[in-house]
Amino acid sequence: MYSLSWNLIRSIAYFAFVSATLSTPSSNWTYRIPSKVQNGTAHARFEIDTSGGNLSLSSRQTLDAPHLNRINANSFDWWYFDAVDEDNPHTSLVVTFFTSSATAFPFLDPDEDSVLIAFVWASFANGSSWAGYLPSSLATVDIGGKGKQASLGIWEDTGFRWNALKEDLSAYEVVLNVPELEVKGRLGLVARSPPHLPCGVQENITSLQIAPHIGWVSLVPDALGSVDITIQDTHLKFQGAAYHDKNWSDRNFTESVRTWYWGHGRLGSYSIVWFSYLAINDPTNTTYVSSYVARDGDILVSECDASLLTVRPTGPPNTTGGRYPAFVGDLPDGFKLDFVLPENTRMRVNVSTRAKVAGDGEYYMRWTGNMTGEVVKINPSPVVQESSLTGVAVFEQFHMQEQDS
Template sequence: MEASLTRALSYGLIIFIILAGKAFALPGRTSKTRADVPLDSTARSWDYAIPSHVQNGVARARFDIPTTGSKLDTGALLTLDSPQISLINSSVFDWWYFDAVSESDPRESLTVTFFTSTAAAFPWLPSNESSVLIAYLWASFTNGTVFEEYVPATIATVAGGENASSPSSGSWSSTGLSWAVSQDDLSQYETLEPHLPCGITSDTTTLEIAPHIGWVALKPDAVGQVDISVKGSRLQFQGPAYHDKNWSDQPFDKSVHSWYWGHGQIGPYSVIWFSYLALNHSSDTTYVSSYVARDGQVLVSSCNSTMLTVRPIGDPETCARYPPQGGDVPDGFHLEFDLGQEGWLKANVSGTRIAGDGKHYLRWAGKMTGEVSQSSTDQGNTAHSVESLLTGSVIYEQFVLAE
């Protein structure tokens, strides 16, 4: 990959990519060790150096934050992008995820993930790497070509907060991959409300989508501009962009039976879905999180399991079983979001595979089509109204560990 710059998210959140050029140097500052992450409080600012080796000791995870009223203050908001695990031993993971997909051709996409984990904790990382710091990049093109590359880092720095030079920044040193939020754009960063698993509640807000799984969508919907060169092929597009992070205090395969996740734009609506079955789950326990905004105004931000249904599309005897089994590769997914008084958003997603091992993990970029329907009753008669067919772009994935 040639030296290049990717503005993957608007509002000042930038990913820098220089995989074949001069690597970024570690900033000249003194940082705390990873074991000093104060997970029991909301720090006003933070600056941590994460070593590349596996750390000894018991790791703690942050799964909730203190909140006041229905809004996050600036300190709590920026803490969401900080490390959420106190140290990286062989059993935990913590990662920062960014993606963008073309609004004109969803076969074009870019994904970058900054991992702090071992392969023992997250099995899709390279097992032969000794570094717990892996920067991963995926790029897909209109001709169906998918480029995938990872680079281990020697050290990572993650910093941010109200008094920092950048509200949120990270650098996986020696990989050429980093991100940063412009201080000038902090006001816009604050106004783009993040999606937390169950929305924001007073006193304490949970960051746990399911037992032992933390998740927050810091940028539910932004505008991405991508312009990079990959092996001599240029990837240039504009479209929906997104940033979230996941973490856990135990190995991925000790928690997950399956998860369906995705985000996209459909007409004037921005959507995120997460539907999760825990390992050894009971048949009636589905953990979900749904987010729907229309023209930037949030309509739904909830973990109520009655407000979201996600089901695979395809042959129910083979590729689209539910609960799913390892090896199931559905044709797509059917989504139903309960919008309350706004009605129902029902949509189908399908796409081109852009990542995965073909059996237990798959990610796609593609199209979303659907409609919003409403019902009203007048003098005992029920009337139904349906918006015209809506379309848009989407990125989505599934993990299925059950055999």
């Protein structure tokens, strides 16, 4: 695997354009991303400078930058934001800013020429859902400025944009002013817990790979989300659990992924994020995980040790919904999560599906749902420390392996 260091990739002109000198961490970095597939090899940033075991302000801002030197036919990079109503998990909003072709990420429109796709999904209290997108002619991402310019993304000609409201990226707004889709409003996020890197923050250089060729960072693992948006005469206004992350790869999605389970939510006073992954055609059947648990904003776990998190689908009897490893078409009722926490404790969580937000019912699904959980002390006999924890979540699965393959 070819990996560029943090300093090297920031010194390369992204698609032959950077608007500032790169000598000072406080400089503003502007990336202009063209809409057409680029020729040449895509190189990815899969590590970040964390000197002294700290995530500095400049490194934190870099997390929100593009992580590929080009978008070719087999690479992808996206920015993802969501919020789910804390009172009714049927109600949610998701906005994603893609830089990818449908060849690299096959869940995009194969007839769309632009690699710059701004997408919005919504689900409503009555159980219905809606989705729409627009292609962009040019994407501009500004990183490293002060105040409201610390992170800014504009997908030109679409009316989609995001903006960091604080220099440390602890607050964002996503603004949609999209007459073509009859969508207008905003999603605000105010962080309730610190960022999560796949294996936590390490001593000098921290890896950003959740699995081979798959980069992932959760810049806002849990936020107070505020949604006020009108979608084709339906007004959505709610507060709830919100989230922001990024995924990227220098390789086609179907060449990497066998099974992908990801989700996040607010469970009582806890913020949780989970990621469990199997690679396609992997003879070792290695399980790649990343677990994150914070309580009242204090991180308890931020790790990628497979012994610290187990994620398993659940399904009704005589169905394949609870099968693991899973295959194309397996649809669970929910998931069981088992987090190992410090001081010989465990968090056990049941996640149940409520609303289908996106997906084709075979290869990909995203849901909102309810969570229930408890924290148990192992002494060595289990003793329940906290019970009746409840909350809401957004979660998804990809199953890319056919059963008879």
